[in-house]
Amino acid sequence: MITSRRPGPAERLRRMHDQLTQAYGPQHWWPAETPFEVILGAYLTQNTAWKAVERSLANLRAAGALTVEGLRSIPVEELWRCIRPSGFFTRKAPALKAFVAMLDAEFGGSLQVLGATPTAVLRPRLLALPGVGPETADAILLYALGHAVPVADEYLRRIVERHGLVARTSGPKNYRALTELTCQAFDADPNADHARLFNQFHALTVAVGKAHCGRAARCEGCPLAEDLQHAK
Numbered sequence: 001m002i003t004s005r006r007p008g009p010a011e012r013l014r015r016m017h018d019q020l021t022q023a024y025g026p027q028h029w030w031p032a033e034t035p036f037e038v039i040l041g042a043y044l045t046q047n048t049a050w051k052a053v054e055r056s057l058a059n060l061r062a063a064g065a066l067t068v069e070g071l072r073s074i075p076v077e078e079l080w081r082c083i084r085p086s087g088f089f090t091r092k093a094p095a096l097k098a099f100v101a102m103l104d105a106e107f108g109g110s111l112q113v114l115g116a117t118p119t120a121v122l123r124p125r126l127l128a129l130p131g132v133g134p135e136t137a138d139a140i141l142l143y144a145l146g147h148a149v150p151v152a153d154e155y156l157r158r159i160v161e162r163h164g165l166v167a168r169t170s171g172p173k174n175y176r177a178l179t180e181l182t183c184q185a186f187d188a189d190p191n192a193d194h195a196r197l198f199n200q201f202h203a204l205t206v207a208v209g210k211a212h213c214g215r216a217a218r219c220e221g222c223p224l225a226e227d228l229q230h231a232k
C-alpha cells in the first residue's frame with residue numbers, strides 16, 4: 001500500500017518560501033541606503049508603522065544625523081524632535097545614543113569592526129543594549145551587518161500559528177521557536193546562502209502578512225492557501 005508522507009513543519013516552511021518567492025519575487029530588503037540607516041530603522045520601527053519611520057528618517061536626513069558622526073553629535077532634544085513621528089521618542093533617542101556610545105567605546109566607532117565580530121559574541125552584546133530585543137538585534141545583524149541569522153516578527157508568528165507549524169506560546173520562547181523553525185527550514189541549503197535566504201524570507205513574510213495575514217486572515221487568493229490543507 002502506498003501512503004503519502006506528511007511533510008513536517010520545517011519542510012512546509014521551506015515550501016512556503018518558494019511559493020512566496022514565486023508570487024512576490026525578490027524583495028531587495030532592507031529599505032535603506034546604508035547599513036547605519038538600517039540600524040536606525042530597526043530601532044525606530046518598534047511598535048510603529050513604517051510610514052512613521054520614513055518621516056523620522058527624513059527628519060534625520062535633513063538634520064544631517066543619518067550617519068554615525070551625525071547621530072553622535074546631534075543634541076538629544078534635537079534627536080527627539082526628529083524621531084517624534086515614530087513614537088516613544090524619549091526612549092528611542094537615548095537607545096540610539098547608547099548604540100553609538102557602544103560603537104565608539106568597544107568597536108572604535110566602526111560598523112565594519114562591529115560587523116566582523118562573531119555572531120555568537122555580537123548578538124548578546126546587542127541584546128544587552130537598552131531598547132534592543134531579539135527582533136531588533138537580529139534585524140541589525142542580518143540586514144545591517146550581513147550575519148546569517150533569521151528574523152521573526154508578528155507576521156511570521158501569525159502565519160506559522162495559523163498553519164499549525166508551532167504551538168501557540170508567547171514571549172522569548174515564542175521568538176526562539178520561530179527562529180529555530182526558520183533555521184531548520186533552510187538547514188539543507190548551503191551555509192553561504194543562509195544570509196540571503198533569511199533576508200528574502202523575512203521580507204516575503206512581511207509582504208504576505210501585509211497583503212493577507214494581518215489581524216484577520218484573508219486566505220482567498222493568498223499564495224500560502226494551499227498549505228492550509230496540512231494545518232491541524
Ligand code: SF4
Pocket residue numbers: 159162163208212213217218219220222223224225226228
Ligand atoms: S492569509 Fe490564510 S493562507 Fe495566507 S498566510 Fe494567513 S492563514 Fe495562511
